[in-house]
Amino acid sequence: MILAFSLTTLGQLTASGLAxxxxxxxxxxxxxxxxxxxxxxxxxxxxxxxxxxxxxxQLHAKWGVSFVLAVLAVVAGxxxxxxxxxxxxxxxxxxxxxxxxxxxxxxxLLLATQSLVAAxxxxxxxxxxxxxxxKNVHLGSIAVSHRDIWVVxxxxxxxxxFFVLFKYSRVGIAMRxxxxxxxxxxxxxxxxxxVMGVSWAIAGILGALAGVAMGTAAAGGVTVGIDQAAFAALxxxxxxxxxxxxxxxxxxxxxxVAQLFAAGYAPESFGGGFSTVMxxxxxxxxxxxxxxxxxxxxxxxxx
Amino acid sequence: MTxxxxxxxxxxxxxxxxxxxxxxxxxxxxxxxxxxIIGPNGAGKSSLFNALTGxxxxxxxxxxxxxxxxxxxxxxxAHLGIARTFQNVGLFEPLSVLDNVxxxxxxxxxxxxxxxxxxxxxxxxxxxxxRLHCHELLHLLDLRQYxxxxxxxxPFGIKKRVELARALAAEPSLLLLDxxxxxxxxxxxRAISELVLRLWESMSLTIMLVEHDMPVxxxxxQNVLVLDFGKVIGYGAPDEIKRNPRVxxxxxxxxxxxxxxxxxxxxxxxx
Numbered sequence: 001m002i003l004a005f006s007l008t009t010l011g012q013l014t015a016s017g018l019a020x021x022x023x024x025x026x027x028x029x030x031x032x033x034x035x036x037x038x039x040x041x042x043x044x045x046x047x048x049x050x051x052x053x054x055x056x057x058q059l060h061a062k063w064g065v066s067f068v069l070a071v072l073a074v075v076a077g078x079x080x081x082x083x084x085x086x087x088x089x090x091x092x093x094x095x096x097x098x099x100x101x102x103x104x105x106x107x108x109l110l111l112a113t114q115s116l117v118a119a120x121x122x123x124x125x126x127x128x129x130x131x132x133x134x135k136n137v138h139l140g141s142i143a144v145s146h147r148d149i150w151v152v153x154x155x156x157x158x159x160x161x162f163f164v165l166f167k168y169s170r171v172g173i174a175m176r177x178x179x180x181x182x183x184x185x186x187x188x189x190x191x192x193x194x195v196m197g198v199s200w201a202i203a204g205i206l207g208a209l210a211g212v213a214m215g216t217a218a219a220g221g222v223t224v225g226i227d228q229a230a231f232a233a234l235x236x237x238x239x240x241x242x243x244x245x246x247x248x249x250x251x252x253x254x255x256x257v258a259q260l261f262a263a264g265y266a267p268e269s270f271g272g273g274f275s276t277v278m279x280x281x282x283x284x285x286x287x288x289x290x291x292x293x294x295x296x297x298x299x300x301x302x303x
Numbered sequence: 304m305t306x307x308x309x310x311x312x313x314x315x316x317x318x319x320x321x322x323x324x325x326x327x328x329x330x331x332x333x334x335x336x337x338x339x340i341i342g343p344n345g346a347g348k349s350s351l352f353n354a355l356t357g358x359x360x361x362x363x364x365x366x367x368x369x370x371x372x373x374x375x376x377x378x379x380x381a382h383l384g385i386a387r388t389f390q391n392v393g394l395f396e397p398l399s400v401l402d403n404v405x406x407x408x409x410x411x412x413x414x415x416x417x418x419x420x421x422x423x424x425x426x427x428x429x430x431x432x433x434r435l436h437c438h439e440l441l442h443l444l445d446l447r448q449y450x451x452x453x454x455x456x457x458p459f460g461i462k463k464r465v466e467l468a469r470a471l472a473a474e475p476s477l478l479l480l481d482x483x484x485x486x487x488x489x490x491x492x493r494a495i496s497e498l499v500l501r502l503w504e505s506m507s508l509t510i511m512l513v514e515h516d517m518p519v520x521x522x523x524x525q526n527v528l529v530l531d532f533g534k535v536i537g538y539g540a541p542d543e544i545k546r547n548p549r550v551x552x553x554x555x556x557x558x559x560x561x562x563x564x565x566x567x568x569x570x571x572x573x574x
Binding site: 165169170171172173174176177180181183184185186187188189190191192 | 393395422426430433473
């Protein structure tokens with residue numbers, strides 16, 4: 001067997017892997033932000049992905065709203081949905097229910113969303129075209145699709161915006177304070193309701209944007225399986241150390257590239273779907289070597 | 304007509320399971336007063352602060368500036384104008400000194416979350432004003448050089464000052480200081496007590512101060528409240544407290560190693 005190895009293939013796979021990794025990074029960041037602000041792991045990220053993709057499809061492909069307007073409207077709507085979910089469901093459980101019960105509730109919400117989406121739009125993959133076109137840009141011998149450039153570019157802009165928000169804005173500083181010491185933050189007059197609501201809105205925005213990017217034709221169209229990416233994005237979350245936003249972003253990129261390498265280089269005998277298992281393999285290896293994750297801190301428990 | 308007291312505490316009690324941390328504590332703190340709270344370890348001094356700030360559930364009555372406090376959440380109480388520092392420093396360790404102080408200021412800001420995030424309108428003006436005010440405070444407390452350092456990298460004495468700056472940033476009408484000079488040498492503690500005194504005078508604050516350092520307490524407090532086993536055993540001007548037999552007994556009567564430092568300092572203060 002000759003391994004088809006060339007620099008062109010390597011570059012090609014890396015470029016596509018980074019684009020996929022950017023999407024993982026956005027989704028992973030959503031997990032981390034809710035975890036840091038609320039102290040619970042919400043598994044609802046997949047729901048935001050589904051709704052982001054399907055609602056954009058509805059507005060753009062069915063009702064003819066321009067793509068940019070459709071995305072802006074959907075993102076705003078899903079931010080509100082995030083706030084509403086936190087306000088109506090999660091908040092009632094806070095303090096009274098066990099942490100794990102809240103995690104289970106988020107899974108329940110995800111299942112409900114999946115059913116709702118399937119009942120409304122069916123199981124057939126839907127096409128919302130490629131707003132970025134299907135053209136490629138050639139960097140030397142490497143062809144990079146417009147979509148990938150848009151995905152990477154928007155991710156950089158979004159990450160920069162959130163960085164500035166967390167660094168300088170009042171709510172951002174408050175969120176970092178809550179992440180550092182929840183009780184002390186509340187004692188300073190920081191409203192837990194605002195911080196938690198905002199964290200859900202941000203997670204919703206990030207998930208919806210990733211969902212839209214994953215629902216374009218080049219990425220495989222709008223399918224009910226889109227939410228699987230959210231589970232794959234748990235790998236970078238844990239890889240990065242659960243509560244490290246930077247770790248989640250780096251983890252997303254690493255997992256994305258690893259997945260594309262697996263798609264390109266794994267022998268056929270591994271089976272066609274092998275690359276989709278790759279995030280979990282990366283996760284497994286990282287946890288064996290560094291159980292606290294890449295940028296996580298070792299938890300010291302008092303005996 | 305008599306003026307209602309600034310802070311009135313009536314029959315305050317705090318209970319943890321079977322342990323009564325505070326029982327039947329009643330006293331008054333007038334506006335502008337500097338009241339020290341002393342007592343041996345475990346006397347309930349910090350519990351009193353925690354009850355006041357809504358951290359511990361309590362029974363009895365606390366009236367602050369005409370409003371009842373019992374049953375309110377810590378955030379609400381912070382918004383009413385009570386700020387505190389903690390015995391072991393309750394700062395946000397990964398955040399910078401400036402960010403920590405800004406958080407103290409947040410209780411005074413009214414602009415919306417979205418407006419703040421988008422840096423527009425009232426929230427923007429408020430944010431500018433807040434940063435300006437915090438810079439002034441850092442200057443006042445001689446902390447400017449540490450502005451952008453994460454708090455976790457600073458020595459304990461500096462952290463204590465940062466915490467004081469954060470509490471002052473809220474422009475509180477009542478400031479609760481929990482052992483501001485603990486763990487400091489005598490030079491540092493003199494500097495901090497002079498600073499507290501200076502701030503108290505220049506900002507017309509009302510201060511309640513828990514402190515073990517008797518020379519500090521006796522030199523700056525107007526009145527002293529003495530707690531022992533969760534009960535008030537003495538209240539009065541420092542000179543009266545020094546002569547109060549129950550106070551002397553509480554401090555000197557128990558042969559407890561953990562309080563030997565306190566005993567020694569009280570001895571020094573009394574002699």
